Amino acid sequence: MAVRPPESRVWWNEPVATGELVWIGIAFLWGLFMFFMMIYWHLEGKQNLSAEVYRVKPDRYVKKVEAFVEQYRIGDEGDTGYPLVAPPPGSDVYLLARLWEFWPVLQLEKGQSYRLHLSSADWQHGFSLQPVNLNIQVHPGLEHIVTITPTESGVFSVVCNEFCGAGHHQMTGRIRVVEPGQGR
């Protein structure tokens, strides 16, 4: 019984039933498979998180985002007060997470790749792109650069999914994706 000491003094050499051995074999191979699946996806898959990260002072990052907005601003996002920014395909795009907003509103072209910079001015936030359901953690002091390629056009939302205090549930952002060559 499992609540009593083993009956034999030497239990290590007791035979193991075949059924048990077979299952251990299958489980071990399945584990190896799942391990190599992650590596395979790094080589062949298209969805891998970039490892390009820099340490940056939060106020320095805010300045970079402001300069970026100034350079590519094409107008306002309705009457929300948010600048609408349309950077050229392939360029560096900046998004600022801060209490409690993602700033500015971005306009990207479908099928084009962008180097999206993510960082926070204050606390940790969660970049959760919906309804795509793509989630990346955002830290103050770390500038994370991910290359992202929208595959569909429409209006997408960014929801903060890291608890960031009293206004956490008001913290949203927006990314507009337009057909190539339109909207600039």
Next chain:
Amino acid sequence: MSDTGTSEKIPFMQRVLDNPFLLLFLGVTVPATLYLVWGLVELTQIPVAE
């Protein structure tokens, strides 16, 4: 209980499993090295933005 094989030598792996303090040592050092130390070293190597 130890009726048979009283003289049989206890196999190495059984002795390992019978030694809680060895297990304690391994159970602390293995994750401390592979998870904590390795991870912390990576954090110190993040380059600074220009």
Next chain:
Amino acid sequence: MATAAGEIGVIGGIAAKFRTCPVTALKIDLAAERLIKANAVAAVVFLAIGGVLGLLVALTRWPAVHLLDSDTFYMVLTAHGLNVLLFWIIFFEMAILYFASAVLLNCRLAAPQFAWIAFVLMVAGALLTDFTVLQGDSSVMFTSYVPLRASPNFYLGLILFAVGALIGCMVFFGTLVVAREERTYEGSVPLVTFGAIAAAVIAVFTIASGAIILIPTWLWSLGYIGHIDTLMYKLVWWGMGHSSQQINVSAHVAVWYAIAAILLGAKPLSEKVSRTAFLFYILFLQLASAHHLLVEPGLSSEWKVFNTSYALYLAVLGSLIHGMTVPGAIEAAQRRNGYVHGMFEWLRRAPWGNPAFSGMFLSLVMFGFIGGISGVVLGTEQLNIMMHNTLYVPGHFHGTVVAGTTLAFMALTYLVLPLIFRREVMWPGLAKWQPWLFGIGAGGISLFMLGAGTLGVARRHWDITFADAILSFDYPATAFLMLGLNGIFAILATVGGALYVAITVASVLFGRPVHERNALHALGPLPQRVVESGSSAQVGRHGSEGFGHLPGTYTLVAVFFVAFALYYFVNWKYLSELWPLS
């Protein structure tokens, strides 16, 4: 109160009072018994508090009800995580450690006075943190990620609690030494004690990580330290936060083995295999702390892949082994008891009327199918991109720690009441249904939160309609449905949990005392042997001897494996449709 005659034993020159357990004939150190009782009672109190808070959270997340205002919601959610995840579970685990060492090894508890100091520290710490959270200015969630800042006493309470738990672990290890020195058992420790050793080893790593990070954070909250790196905090914090879940896994697997042994006489199929599986836990389970850092900037993919996979999934291998050897040991025992017909007579005729058994088996099934499968998927580096910080995460861990650990501990309680408290379980008719109510409720909230998370719904979020947001957004209607169903099953789970608390408290206070005469009866329904006792000659030294062929268990694990593989590949398919990211 103590009806059985106390026996004064002098072992190794130290006097301890013992009684003899009428069921197991084990000698029970009365000091250990008192500590087990104290820790179990504290555990149940914190479960009661935390469970009510859980219901309030679920009712607020049910959009049609939306019970609490946002500030209260975040405060209650912080308190819910702390009270159930830390206080309920760890108090109960202390009781298990004392049981698996002193009681199962037939030994006195080393240094009971230190165990009492541990208990007092833990109670004081838990209360301090709870009161601090209730002040309302420490709603930082139980993870307290910097730079969110709680009042200093929030951290201080957790530190006191952790120091207490560490002392408890030391008493456990000390008792192992005493038992060996005083030769209170022969050969190796029982498998259940071995599982408790795995839990205690992981606990030491857990608490050490906690100390490394919480002490500086406490000093930071007091203003003595200027800055704490956010990523460093998270890395070390999860060394505590996730490893503490691995204490639970080790402990509840040990509990599964214990219940199967006590009720059915089940023996491990192979000591070697089951202990090696626990060794994999000891070595690799803690690495999975990386599960929480998979979409974090600043850690390499090498580090992520290696750690999130628990070193090539060796700790998952450990769980897959237990997932077969626990039902396998039950099947072998039941076949020995004479239930040999067909594939599943052993399971059909198992003592389902005994809440200890039904709770244990439901815990085993739901931990594997819900918590286990979702955990491996969630912990796959790239798949995590679709799930991080969504409700998928609480969905997963309500499958592990509620439907798995909590239900297993509830099941064990139905044996602790007669064996340790020496009280019959009150209202056996209701007790029979309790694991089902709680199990189905817990399974439901897990599944519906997994569902909502798959649709992208954020965790720890007060308002999924975004009524106050400038840039509006709507989750799909199905997400609202999921959260409504979550609320309904939360009510079910709460009813089951309240029943558990009521039965436990009533039994402790008013239950009929257990004597030698009614001791076996007090364990609840047991399987009837349908074979002549003569044929027990077949009983081998290890569980699989003579019963190596276990068709029912093979079928169960085959079904499990197919479900696992299918769900795993479906998620890769989803991922491949996501916006390319590099």
